[in-house]
Amino acid sequence: MAKPKVSSDWLAGCSGCHMSLLDMDERIAQVVALVDLRSTPITDFKHPDESGVDVGILEGGINNSSNEEVALRMRSHCKILVALGDCAVFGGVPAMRNFFTIEESLRRAYIETESTDESGKIPNDPELCVPTKVRALQDVVPVDVFVPGCPPDADTIFYVLSELGQGRMPDLKGDKLAWN
Amino acid sequence: MATITINGNTLEVPDGTTVLRAAQAAGIDIPTLCDHPHLTPYGGCRMCLVEVEGARTLQPSCTLPVNNNMVIKTDTKKVLDARKFVLTLIFSERNHFCPYCQVSGGDCELQNAAYAEGMTHWPLQPNYQPYPMDASHPYIILENNRCILCRRCVRACGELIGNYTLGFEERGAKSILVADTGVPLGESTCVSCGSCVQVCPTGAVIDRWSAYRGRETQVDITNTVCVGCSVGCKVNVLTRDNSLVRIEGDWEAEMNEGVICEVGRFNPMKEKCERIATPLVRKNGTLKAATWDEALNTITAQLKPIAGKSSDGVAALISTRQPVEAIYNFKQLFADKLGSEMVTTTEEGAFTADSAVFADSLNKEFEGSLKDLQSAGAVMVFGADLVKHHQVTGFFIKRKLASGTNLLIVDNQENGLARLANKVIKASKGTKTDPLKAIMAAVVKLGLAKAMTPIKATDLDSLAASTGLITDDYLDAAYVLTSAENPVIVYESGSELVTLKELADVVNAKLISVKGEANSLAASQLHLDKALKVNGHKAVFFAVGDDEASQKTVKEFEKVPFKVVLATYSSALTSVADVVLPSTNWLEQDGHYLSLEGKLQEAKQAIKPAEGAWSTVQTMNALADKLGVKLAGDWTKELHKRVSVVEISK
Numbered sequence: 001m002a003k004p005k006v007s008s009d010w011l012a013g014c015s016g017c018h019m020s021l022l023d024m025d026e027r028i029a030q031v032v033a034l035v036d037l038r039s040t041p042i043t044d045f046k047h048p049d050e051s052g053v054d055v056g057i058l059e060g061g062i063n064n065s066s067n068e069e070v071a072l073r074m075r076s077h078c079k080i081l082v083a084l085g086d087c088a089v090f091g092g093v094p095a096m097r098n099f100f101t102i103e104e105s106l107r108r109a110y111i112e113t114e115s116t117d118e119s120g121k122i123p124n125d126p127e128l129c130v131p132t133k134v135r136a137l138q139d140v141v142p143v144d145v146f147v148p149g150c151p152p153d154a155d156t157i158f159y160v161l162s163e164l165g166q167g168r169m170p171d172l173k174g175d176k177l178a179w180n
Numbered sequence: 181m182a183t184i185t186i187n188g189n190t191l192e193v194p195d196g197t198t199v200l201r202a203a204q205a206a207g208i209d210i211p212t213l214c215d216h217p218h219l220t221p222y223g224g225c226r227m228c229l230v231e232v233e234g235a236r237t238l239q240p241s242c243t244l245p246v247n248n249n250m251v252i253k254t255d256t257k258k259v260l261d262a263r264k265f266v267l268t269l270i271f272s273e274r275n276h277f278c279p280y281c282q283v284s285g286g287d288c289e290l291q292n293a294a295y296a297e298g299m300t301h302w303p304l305q306p307n308y309q310p311y312p313m314d315a316s317h318p319y320i321i322l323e324n325n326r327c328i329l330c331r332r333c334v335r336a337c338g339e340l341i342g343n344y345t346l347g348f349e350e351r352g353a354k355s356i357l358v359a360d361t362g363v364p365l366g367e368s369t370c371v372s373c374g375s376c377v378q379v380c381p382t383g384a385v386i387d388r389w390s391a392y393r394g395r396e397t398q399v400d401i402t403n404t405v406c407v408g409c410s411v412g413c414k415v416n417v418l419t420r421d422n423s424l425v426r427i428e429g430d431w432e433a434e435m436n437e438g439v440i441c442e443v444g445r446f447n448p449m450k451e452k453c454e455r456i457a458t459p460l461v462r463k464n465g466t467l468k469a470a471t472w473d474e475a476l477n478t479i480t481a482q483l484k485p486i487a488g489k490s491s492d493g494v495a496a497l498i499s500t501r502q503p504v505e506a507i508y509n510f511k512q513l514f515a516d517k518l519g520s521e522m523v524t525t526t527e528e529g530a531f532t533a534d535s536a537v538f539a540d541s542l543n544k545e546f547e548g549s550l551k552d553l554q555s556a557g558a559v560m561v562f563g564a565d566l567v568k569h570h571q572v573t574g575f576f577i578k579r580k581l582a583s584g585t586n587l588l589i590v591d592n593q594e595n596g597l598a599r600l601a602n603k604v605i606k607a608s609k610g611t612k613t614d615p616l617k618a619i620m621a622a623v624v625k626l627g628l629a630k631a632m633t634p635i636k637a638t639d640l641d642s643l644a645a646s647t648g649l650i651t652d653d654y655l656d657a658a659y660v661l662t663s664a665e666n667p668v669i670v671y672e673s674g675s676e677l678v679t680l681k682e683l684a685d686v687v688n689a690k691l692i693s694v695k696g697e698a699n700s701l702a703a704s705q706l707h708l709d710k711a712l713k714v715n716g717h718k719a720v721f722f723a724v725g726d727d728e729a730s731q732k733t734v735k736e737f738e739k740v741p742f743k744v745v746l747a748t749y750s751s752a753l754t755s756v757a758d759v760v761l762p763s764t765n766w767l768e769q770d771g772h773y774l775s776l777e778g779k780l781q782e783a784k785q786a787i788k789p790a791e792g793a794w795s796t797v798q799t800m801n802a803l804a805d806k807l808g809v810k811l812a813g814d815w816t817k818e819l820h821k822r823v824s825v826v827e828i829s830k
Contacts, residue, residue, distance in 0.1 A: 083301070086277075086278070086279055089300070089301045090277060090301065090302060091277070091305075091306075092277065092279065093277075093279060093280065095277065095306075095308075096277070098308040099275070099308055099310045133308075135305070136301070136302075136305060138301065139305055143301075146300035146301040147300070148300055148301065150278070150279040172298075172300050173295075173298050177295050177298065177300065178285070178295075179278040179279075179284070179291065179294075180278045180279050180281075180284040180285050180291075
């Protein structure tokens with residue numbers, strides 16, 4: 001049996017979950033022995049194979065039209081979709097802007113920040129993606145495996161990848177289940 | 181008794197027991213959020229739903245009393261699904277994002293419940309509706325966004341404290357926790373006892389100071405005694421890496437059952453004055469850092485020549501916040517070994533001397549215990565403001581008022597409990613004993629006297645007039661006091677004791693005096709209760725510790741040529757001293773305390789003291805060595821030598 005192909009990408013997150021993935025240190029070699037690691041934001045290939053992968057991993061919530069596109073592409077190119085980390089699972093820290101309007105958040109970010117002078121303006125180039133309310137991954141595409149944590153522990157990520165690599169669905173409980 | 185079956189186990193439980201308590205007693209776990217063992221069942225969170233045979237729907241086990249032959253199941257799929265659904269709804273209501281909540285990671289009962297159900301995500305998305313947050317209080321933050329509407333805080337505020345500050349405004353999803361009629365908590369009737377913080381299952385009621393300083397799993401917990409006053413509440417002191425995180429009431433404590441006041445919970449957290457780090461000795465007019473040896477030698481050189489002089493040698497006073505061991509050693513060194521007559525405490529017996537003399541005259545104990553307040557149908561408070569001092573005693577009274585306990589306040593001053601009283605007797609003239617006599621006369625007039633008294637009903641008019649009040653006031657007061665079972669009189673000790681005891685006998689009431697600081701009673705038992713008078717003394721030794729001295733005491737102190745202060749913090753006192761000895765504070769020392777109801781309790785060290793600070797016992801022993809005397813003896817025996825106002829536990 002061929003090794004399962006795995007792709008990952010990041011959306012509205014801080015990339016901390018991918019850092020936590022790297023935090024598994026030498027065990028990454030064990031993971032590579034089990035799976036065929038394809039595209040990730042921290043390797044050369046940036047997009048999942050056109051022919052599809054077995055496992056797609058997404059970090060971060062969905063906070064604009066570009067995130068939506070990446071999520072939809074990953075969903076249509078993978079069999080099992082993993083939501084990695086609190087932002088992907090719940091919306092996480094970026095979702096705090098949902099308590100304000102998008103206009104308020106943009107004004108705060110581009111005009112009212114203490115380090116911005118009078119020239120601050122909200123970018124409006126038509127080529128830019130459109131900001132939206134922040135949503136958890138499951139509110140945009142169906143998700144098969146939820147791995148909460150901010151970030152999830154390297155041990156948890158190793159467990160999830162090694163289970164998926166061996167054709168099993170991970171079951172997070174006890175020490176492996178933590179939302180913070 | 182009722183016979184019930186839970187998950188196939190048959191149990192015998194007393195009638196009236198709730199299904200939840202029966203299950204807990206049998207070791208069957210039913211998760212709950214709104215339930216608290218010290219609060220009345222509320223049935224608000226629906227986490228504890230169980231299946232009862234014959235019942236149409238799932239039932240909340242916390243509010244469901246057992247019935248004979250009831251068959252209950254707590255682990256069916258229907259129950260487990262409902263539990264998860266309840267959690268799903270709770271998480272969808274407000275902002276329960278964990279990563280930036282200080283209770284996340286073990287201290288949040290909501291998060292723990294979700295973990296226990298194996299929830300990896302929220303099936304419903306949150307509604308992102310912001311709720312108000314109230315940060316107007318110096319210690320407590322009300323964060324409605326984290327609230328699950330369990331109302332534990334509301335019940336604690338009402339049922340345990342009797343304060344009824346917290347309540348809910350609006351209905352359903354819009355419900356918000358408010359203080360009083362919706363005023364900021366900082367401007368409300370809140371008494372800052374912090375019970376709401378202690379019972380909150382989530383991060384909705386937060387203690388500002390301890391937030392992010394350490395979670396339950398990361399802290400060390402020391403079970404000890406609060407030394408804020410003579411009530412002697414048991415507390416749990418939470419520390420992390422040898423620094424204070426927070427203080428909580430001990431739910432297991434027989435006397436206070438988890439309740440403490442602002443003095444016990446928050447005062448120790450307040451920013452403190454500067455700590456004294458090393459001994460200081462005055463050289464050429466200024467205080468200079470010195471070694472312990474140098475400091476003790478300086479003191480010894482001054483004390484040795486005046487040893488044995490009873491009236492113009494050394495005067496010595498010690499704080500009643502010190503442990504019995506320290507007070508005993510102190511007394512031994514200064515009174516017994518150095519022969520000084522002027523050995524007393526910071527309180528100078530103000531709250532104990534008269535009662536002690538009275539106990540001596542009766543030759544027996546005459547006071548009851550705080551437990552008597554639990555069954556009191558009427559309480560009279562005489563001259564003690566239980567809102568300012570001994571607050572937990574005040575809570576014990578306030579929480580009884582809702583169930584119909586009468587409250588009578590007899591006080592010439594403003595009294596914090598007056599607004600809750602059925603009757604207030606505030607004399608505008610006359611002596612302090614006049615109102616007591618007038619109440620007695622009124623009781624006699626009502627024909628309700630339970631003991632003989634020389635005071636006659638016909639005295640009432642003149643006695644009432646002598647206090648500037650009318651006869652009806654005293655008839656009302658007498659009625660408030662005598663129309664219920666088991667009256668209790670709480671008083672602050674004074675010279676009126678003979679009359680007060682007479683009144684207590686006439687209405688068959690228990691007497692409780694609030695005394696003063698943590699070890700007032702112990703100091704009194706050791707005869708350290710005289711007024712401080714400095715008259716030709718050559719030296720003074722003041723073991724103030726982590727206490728504060730009154731201005732009057734400081735003035736007396738300043739009169740003496742050679743002044744030694746044993747203190748934890750810099751103060752006006754240390755700045756005028758000739759030698760300053762650094763001392764541990766209450767969290768840094770072991771020792772015993774004698775509570776106002778005569779209970780001997782052990783305080784344990786929760787924090788290791790700084791290198792230079794010594795406990796008073798250590799200092800006394802070192803000083804005794806230098807002076808060539810030996811401190812020995814058994815303080816436990818000494819406590820029992822004098823007749824006490826209240827029975828002292830062994």
